[in-house]
Structures are given as structure tokens and as C-alpha cells.
Amino acid sequence: MIFSRKLLKETITSVQKLIKHDLNIVTADKYIISVKAGNGGTGLARYNGCGGYGGNVYFVAKPNVAFTDIKRKLKSKMKIRADPGVSANKLGLIGAHGKHEYFEVPIGIEVVDRENNTLIARCSRPFNKYLIARGGEGGSANTGYKGLPGQALEIEVHLKLRPNIGLLGFPNAGKSTILKAFVPEKSVKIADYPFTTVNPQVAFWNSSTPSTSSTSPLAENFTVSLADLPGIIEGASRNRGRGYQFLKHLEYADIVLMVVDCQGFQLKNELDCPFRTPLESIALLNKEVENYDKKLAKKPIVLVLNKIDLLESDESRDNIQSLQNLLKTKNWWMGLPEEFRPTIPMRFENVIQLSAKSGKIEELQKVLTGLRHHIHALTDVPENSNFEEKPRKKRLL
Ligand SMILES: Nc1nc2c(ncn2[C@@H]2O[C@H](COP(=O)(O)OP(=O)(O)OP(=O)(O)O)[C@@H](O)[C@H]2O)c(=O)[nH]1
Ligand SMILES: [Mg+2]
Numbered sequence: 001m002i003f004s005r006k007l008l009k010e011t012i013t014s015v016q017k018l019i020k021h022d023l024n025i026v027t028a029d030k031y032i033i034s035v036k037a038g039n040g041g042t043g044l045a046r047y048n049g050c051g052g053y054g055g056n057v058y059f060v061a062k063p064n065v066a067f068t069d070i071k072r073k074l075k076s077k078m079k080i081r082a083d084p085g086v087s088a089n090k091l092g093l094i095g096a097h098g099k100h101e102y103f104e105v106p107i108g109i110e111v112v113d114r115e116n117n118t119l120i121a122r123c124s125r126p127f128n129k130y131l132i133a134r135g136g137e138g139g140s141a142n143t144g145y146k147g148l149p150g151q152a153l154e155i156e157v158h159l160k161l162r163p164n165i166g167l168l169g170f171p172n173a174g175k176s177t178i179l180k181a182f183v184p185e186k187s188v189k190i191a192d193y194p195f196t197t198v199n200p201q202v203a204f205w206n207s208s209t210p211s212t213s214s215t216s217p218l219a220e221n222f223t224v225s226l227a228d229l230p231g232i233i234e235g236a237s238r239n240r241g242r243g244y245q246f247l248k249h250l251e252y253a254d255i256v257l258m259v260v261d262c263q264g265f266q267l268k269n270e271l272d273c274p275f276r277t278p279l280e281s282i283a284l285l286n287k288e289v290e291n292y293d294k295k296l297a298k299k300p301i302v303l304v305l306n307k308i309d310l311l312e313s314d315e316s317r318d319n320i321q322s323l324q325n326l327l328k329t330k331n332w333w334m335g336l337p338e339e340f341r342p343t344i345p346m347r348f349e350n351v352i353q354l355s356a357k358s359g360k361i362e363e364l365q366k367v368l369t370g371l372r373h374h375i376h377a378l379t380d381v382p383e384n385s386n387f388e389e390k391p392r393k394k395r396l397l
Contacts, residue, residue: 026200029159029245031070032114034079035133037150038098041085043139049088054135054150055098057082061107061123061130067159070105085138085147098135108162108252114154158248161200163227164375165368166253168289170281171195171231171267173259174306177356179203179228184359188228194267195241197230200249207369224368224375227253233267234284237291247292254375255300255349255368258285262305262320262353278305278323283333286342297344300374302352302367303327309355320353327351 038054057080074080083098111121111132121130132155136148167175171194180188183203189196206223229246236243250256265281267273276284282303290297305324311317326332333345350367 026067026159026161026202028068028071029161029200029249031074031157032078032154033070033074033157034152034154036079036081036152037133037135038082038084039150040136040138040143040147041087041095041098042147043095043141043143043145044088044090044093045145047088047090047093048141049090049093049145050095050140051087051138051145051147052085052095052097053138054085054147055082055100056131056135057101057103057133058129059105059109059111059121059123059132060102061109061126061128062104063107063126065104065106067106067109070157073103080132082133082135082150084150085135087147088139095138097138100135102129105157106159108160110158110160112156112158114156120155160251161202161227161249162225162252163202163249164224164254165226165257166250166255167226167228167257167259168250168285169231169259170233170261170265170276170285173231173261173265174304174356175231175259176228178257178259178304178306178354178361178364179226181356181359181361182226182365194231197228200227200229200246202227207365222372222375226257232285232288234288237288243288244292247289247296250289250296250299251293253299255302255371256289256296257302257304257368258282258346258348259304259306259356260285261307262323263307263310278320279326279332279336280340282327283336283340283342286333286344286346287340289346290342290344294344297342297346300349300371301346302350302364302371303348304356304364305351305353306356308353309358324351324353 035057037057040054041051043049043051080101080103082101085098086095088095105123107123107126109123110119113120120132123130133151133153136150137143139145139147169175176188176190176197180190182205186203203226204223205226227249229249232243232246233241236247260278260281262278264275264277266275286297305320308320311320327348328351333341349371352364352367354364
């Protein structure tokens with residue numbers, strides 16, 4: 001009996017651990033939902049009766065809602081509906097308004113209208129409500145006593161991670177190995193083939209470095225979130241290799257950690273996948289990032305030249321040293337052929353040589369700690385919603 005209790009406790013603990021671990025793996029970061037606001041109720045022409053307005057559909061940003069809760073609540077139908085307005089009749093000349101639908105979503109999601117690919121709302125303010133679809137006007141003399149239809153639209157909701165530090169690089173560069181070096185207790189999938197990481201995953205690193213600045217909110221002991229993203233490939237900004245879905249997670253990153261294999265990169269040993277030197281890889285990553293979003297190329301970026309333990313000759317070590325020196329200059333890209341040159345060349349905050357596999361990442365940690373003035377506390381949510389609500393018209397009757 002005692003034994004089985006112990007076993008049960010152990011099982012519960014390991015399941016809890018697993019769940020905790022799973023929460024940090026982002027298995028879904030986009031849903032498609034059909035939204036329909038309520039139709040207006042019909043009026044009654046003979047008695048000048050007015051139908052009620054249809055209900056609106058709102059999203060309410062809530063801190064304790066997870067992205068996957070959306071799917072859990074909507075199940076496979078993925079539909080959100082608000083009530084129609086009540087029609088006028090002889091006994092009730094003013095029809096009641098339809099009930100609004102308030103749907104809870106996690107903070108930070110973005111809502112895009114699929115028809116014209118426009119951003120409808122950025123749900124960034126906790127407990128704020130965001131109008132997604134407006135209910136139809138109730139029938140009255142204005143509308144010829146017809147109830148107007150509520151807005152109907154198909155939307156995409158996007159989860160964008162807000163990591164303090166986002167890892168960027170071609171496949172196999174060693175991004176996950178770096179994450180693992182930061183958080184050795186986390187189970188991270190690492191392998192010697194491209195696309196090992198298929199879903200973004202987030203880890204938390206606690207730095208207990210003594211404070212040098214009294215102004216930083218994160219002085220002394222601070223925790224930063226790191227997002228390990230799947231490797232992108234050339235053409236990622238045109239969504240090749242689902243690149244768009246991964247680059248979007250860097251939009252809100254405070255610092256981008258760009259990782260490049262110091263021996264260069266080739267996706268496959270095939271003609272249409274040419275070998276890229278480390279410098280070409282960096283320039284191509286720069287181009288992908290700027291094509292996706294110019295603002296991204298201007299973020300604070302730390303560049304890691306990884307796998308230096310694989311450099312065998314003095315000559316190759318010297319070459320990497322010269323490359324490191326070149327990358328610290330403003331015009332690092334100028335010697336490249338035209339097709340590699342970025343439009344917005346990145347200015348690296350720092351360039352580091354590393355062997356992530358060895359786990360010795362103190363220098364990188366020091367550099368990131370030195371950049372903590374760029375890092376927002378994990379609770380900060382930038383506010384930039386400008387969506388205004390239009391009140392329902394007052395009716396005279
Ligand atoms: N020798 C050496 N190998 C490394 C180093 N860092 C990573 N590797 C190896 O490189 C391979 C790829 O490492 P990952 O960390 O999975 O690379 P990734 O960038 O996360 O790859 P994707 O998830 O496919 O984008 C693995 O076999 C690692 O063990 C390093 O510093 N030195
Ligand atoms: Mg990986």
C-alpha cells in the first residue's frame with residue numbers, strides 16, 4: 001500500500017513535470033475562426049416599430065487564458081456568434097438588442113481579417129475589450145424597417161511570442177544547443193540534421209549577475225525568456241519552409257540572437273542548395289529578416305559564430321578571427337557580391353565566437369547581461385491598440 005502511494009506520487013510529479021514542460025512548447029500559433037455578429041431585428045412599418053441591434057462580437061484580453069484554450073472552447077467548429085436583435089411586434093414596438101458575445105483570448109494575440117489581410121485588433125491590454133464584428137442595425141424608418149445583417153468575417157488569430165531573446169539562424173546552426181546551454185535542466189531536442197526543432201519553444205534563464213546599473217528594472221537578479229525557433233531557410237520571408245510563421249515570433253523579441261555555423265551552411269548536398277560561407281549566411285539571414293519586416297533588422301542583434309571547436313587548422317581559426325573583426329565594423333557587407341548585399345545592413349551589438357556544445361557560454365551570458373537595458377520585464381506588455389468602439393445609435397422611439 002505504502003509502496004503504491006509512493007509510486008502514485010512519483011507518477012503525478014512526473015506527469016506534472018511533463019505538463020509543465022509541454023506548456024513551453026508552442027504547438028499551435030495560429031487559428032482560423034468564423035465570426036458572425038448578430039443581425040438586426042426587423043422593424044414594424046405599420047406602427048413605426050424598431051428592431052433591436054444585433055450583438056457585437058468582442059475579444060477580451062485575459063492574462064490567465066492560454067492560446068490553446070481558444071481551440072478547447074470552440075472545439076472543431078471554430079465559430080463565434082453573437083445574438084440577433086429582437087424584431088418589433090405589435091406588443092413590443094421596440095425590440096431588445098441582441099446580447100454581445102465576449103470571447104476571452106490571451107493577451108498579445110493579433111486578429112487578422114482573412115479576406116483583405118488587415119489587422120483588426122492587437123489584443124495587448126489586459127481586460128480590454130476589442131470589437132471584432134459589429135452587429136447589424138435594427139430595422140426602423142432609416143432602414144426601410146429591415147434589420148441589417150451583422151458583420152460576418154473569417155479571421156486568423158495569431159499568437160506571437162514575446163521572448164526577451166529570440167534565436168535566429170539557418171537549420172543545424174546550433175540554436176537549440178545554445179538554449180540547452182542556458183537551461184541545462186530543460187529537455188531540448190538537438191540533432192545533427194536540419195529542422196530538428198519544428199515548433200518554437202521557450203525557456204527561462206535566470207541571471208544572478210550583480211547589478212551595475214541602478215536604472216534597469218532588471219538589475220541584479222533577473223529572468224529572461226529565450227525562444228528557440230525552428231531554422232529558417234532562404235526565402236523564409238516569402239514563407240518558404242513556413243518561415244513567416246517563425247519570423248513573426250521575433251517581432252516582439254527585445255534582442256535577437258543570430259547563430260551561424262562558422263563552417264558555413266548547406267541545406268542539402270544538392271545543386272539547388274548551394275554552399276554558403278559564414279559571411280554569406282549572415283548576409284542572407286539579414287536579407288530574410290529585412291524582407292519580412294524592416295524593423296526587425298534594426299533590433300539589437302548579437303551574432304554568434306558557433307562550432308568553433310570544429311576549426312582544426314590555425315588558418316581556419318585566423319579566418320574566423322578576421323571575420324569576427326570584420327563583422328564588428330559598419331561596412332561588413334561591402335565586399336559581398338551584389339545579390340548578397342542587404343538593404344538594411346545589421347549593426348551587431350556584439351559578435352562572439354562560441355562552442356555551444358561545450359556548454360561554456362559565460363561570455364555570451366555576459367554580453368546579454370550587458371544588454372539588459374534593452375530587455376523588458378516579462379510582465380510588460382507594450383500597448384498599441386487604437387481600435388475605437390462606435391456606440392449603438394440612440395433611437396427616438
Ligand atoms: N561540434 C559542435 N557541434 C555543435 C555545436 N553546437 C551544436 N552542434 C551540433 O550541431 C547539430 C545541430 O544542433 P542544433 O542545436 O540541433 O541546431 P539547430 O540550429 O537548433 O537546428 P534546427 O532545429 O534544425 O534549426 C547537433 O548535432 C549539435 O550537437 C558546437 O558548438 N560544436
Ligand atoms: Mg533546433
